[in-house]
Amino acid sequence: MGTVLTIHGGVPLQGKVTVRGAKNLVPKAMVAALLADSPSVLRNVPEIRDVEIVRSLLTIHGVTVAKDEATGDLTLDPKGATSAPSREIDAHAGDSRIPILFCGPLIHSIGEAFIPDLGGCRIGDRPIDYHLNVLRTFGAVVDKRPGGIAISAPHGLKGAKLELPYPSVGATEQVLLTAVKAEGITELKNAAVEPEIMDLIAILQKMGAIISVQTDRVIRIEGVSHLSGYNHKALPDRNEAASWASAALVTRGDIYVEGAHQSDLTAFLNIYRKVGGAFEVEDEGIRFYHPGGALKPLVLETDVHPGFMTDWQQPLVVALTQAEGVSIVHETVYENRFGFTDALVRMGATIQLHRECLGAVPCRFGQRNFRHSAVITGPAKLHGADIDVPDLRGGFSHLIAALAAEGTSRVTGIELINRGYEKFMEKLQGLGARVELAETASVSG
Ligand SMILES: CC(=O)N[C@H]1[C@@H](OP(=O)(O)OP(=O)(O)OC[C@H]2O[C@@H](n3ccc(=O)[nH]c3=O)[C@H](O)[C@@H]2O)O[C@H](CO)[C@@H](O)[C@@H]1O
Numbered sequence: 001m002g003t004v005l006t007i008h009g010g011v012p013l014q015g016k017v018t019v020r021g022a023k024n025l026v027p028k029a030m031v032a033a034l035l036a037d038s039p040s041v042l043r044n045v046p047e048i049r050d051v052e053i054v055r056s057l058l059t060i061h062g063v064t065v066a067k068d069e070a071t072g073d074l075t076l077d078p079k080g081a082t083s084a085p086s087r088e089i090d091a092h093a094g095d096s097r098i099p100i101l102f103c104g105p106l107i108h109s110i111g112e113a114f115i116p117d118l119g120g121c122r123i124g125d126r127p128i129d130y131h132l133n134v135l136r137t138f139g140a141v142v143d144k145r146p147g148g149i150a151i152s153a154p155h156g157l158k159g160a161k162l163e164l165p166y167p168s169v170g171a172t173e174q175v176l177l178t179a180v181k182a183e184g185i186t187e188l189k190n191a192a193v194e195p196e197i198m199d200l201i202a203i204l205q206k207m208g209a210i211i212s213v214q215t216d217r218v219i220r221i222e223g224v225s226h227l228s229g230y231n232h233k234a235l236p237d238r239n240e241a242a243s244w245a246s247a248a249l250v251t252r253g254d255i256y257v258e259g260a261h262q263s264d265l266t267a268f269l270n271i272y273r274k275v276g277g278a279f280e281v282e283d284e285g286i287r288f289y290h291p292g293g294a295l296k297p298l299v300l301e302t303d304v305h306p307g308f309m310t311d312w313q314q315p316l317v318v319a320l321t322q323a324e325g326v327s328i329v330h331e332t333v334y335e336n337r338f339g340f341t342d343a344l345v346r347m348g349a350t351i352q353l354h355r356e357c358l359g360a361v362p363c364r365f366g367q368r369n370f371r372h373s374a375v376i377t378g379p380a381k382l383h384g385a386d387i388d389v390p391d392l393r394g395g396f397s398h399l400i401a402a403l404a405a406e407g408t409s410r411v412t413g414i415e416l417i418n419r420g421y422e423k424f425m426e427k428l429q430g431l432g433a434r435v436e437l438a439e440t441a442s443v444s445g
């Protein structure tokens with residue numbers, strides 16, 4: 001049995017969608033609740049799979065997670081925190097990237113952690129060497145075991161001077177979640193400063209942490225011995241907002257994204273305007289629309305914040321297939337994030353991948369045989385196809401390509417999209433998309 005989504009293309013998406021708390025913040029805020037000695041309340045929580053995974057991981061570690069059915073708010077009470085049965089931890093292997101962030105909080109609360117093998121999008125190797133190196137510098141002992149890693153700190157966790165080789169989001173969060181209760185002062189150089197990290201810092205500060213964000217990617221943390229629960233409204237999901245914005249452009253539609261927050265999307269909005277999209281910023285959201293006429297090609301590089309976020313790249317590439325002329329996209333964050341373009345080419349797009357850095361600045365992947373630059377020639381007439389969703393953003397980009405295409409597409413593997421897009425079927429239907437879900441006995445991709 002499998003679920004097949006049938007999409008009849010050619011309908012401009014029009015209407016309103018609401019984005020709630022960010023996938024890249026909410027699960028981490030839930031992990032932070034483990035650091036407290038009283039309950040936390042998290043608001044604006046989306047119904048996505050990554051939240052369910054972390055809820056389950058917290059629950060098996062003795063944290064009580066209660067959901068207010070009317071508001072969706074979560075109350076997380078860590079007072080019963082304890083080791084989890086390995087069988088139940090193993091069941092979470094391959095689920096998401098968040099478990100690695102349990103290391104510091106679990107050591108602080110119960111003295112040890114067992115972290116199952118990670119999941120998340122397959123868009124490169126996604127090693128965890130930075131995470132393990134910073135944990136070791138704090139004094140943790142890391143033991144690789146079949147199915148995961150065991151971590152403990154027989155002599156406690158102590159603040160340290162650290163520098164990341166690259167401003168990794170997850171490794172910066174690892175440092176924050178560990179340093180807040182480590183003994184002494186931690187200084188992190190080359191930290192990531194994405195808005196979701198700033199929101200995590202806001203949460204930790206509400207809990208009683210002492211953290212200063214200094215110039216040039218330096219974060220300084222003074223460890224404290226106790227933290228209290230927080231009450232926090234998660235920042236909205238800027239990546240989902242950017243996805244719907246691209247959907248409006250690709251389908252020549254008009255979508256008001258309630259919850260979209262201008263200052264978290266500055267780099268995206270500049271590119272959106274340059275490619276020929278229009279937007280109107282309101283207090284509660286942003287209206288994104290295709291103003292008519294031809295889209296313009298451009299040259300674009302993904303980067304860490306405040307640059308153009310890598311998770312915005314895939315849906316925007318679909319818009320670039322409709323621009324008049326040649327666009328270049330240089331992916332500098334992940335070495336293997338253009339796999340999704342194969343399906344776009346099958347749908348009629350002209351996209352060539354190159355190993356060279358086709359950007360202003362050579363990146364880490366230049367001489368290493370990774371096809372991480374894309375040349376997109378438009379406008380291309382897209383036609384429907386059978387597609388198997390490869391990953392979260394790639395999958396969303398396939399959906400919007402199918403929505404713009406002539407004819408019918410059959411999409412499998414859409415469960416992956418639930419990991420980051422809340423109620424996307426309802427949202428698509430609300431925007432006028434002609435989509436149908438069906439269960440089938442045999443699925444051909
Ligand atoms: C759940 C979550 O928040 N996911 C986001 C997070 O992923 P995530 O935190 O996994 O991404 P990172 O910022 O850590 O990764 C950036 C780069 O650093 C490399 N690296 C990272 C860690 C490490 O130990 N070693 C190493 O080499 C990665 O392979 C990648 O090339 O930030 C990414 C970059 O903004 C986003 O695309 C993801 O949506």
Ligand SMILES: C=C(OP(=O)(O)O)C(=O)O
Binds near residue numbers: 096097120393
């Ligand atoms: C890469 C992504 O997520 P994750 O890090 O959870 O795999 C994403 O959200 O596009």
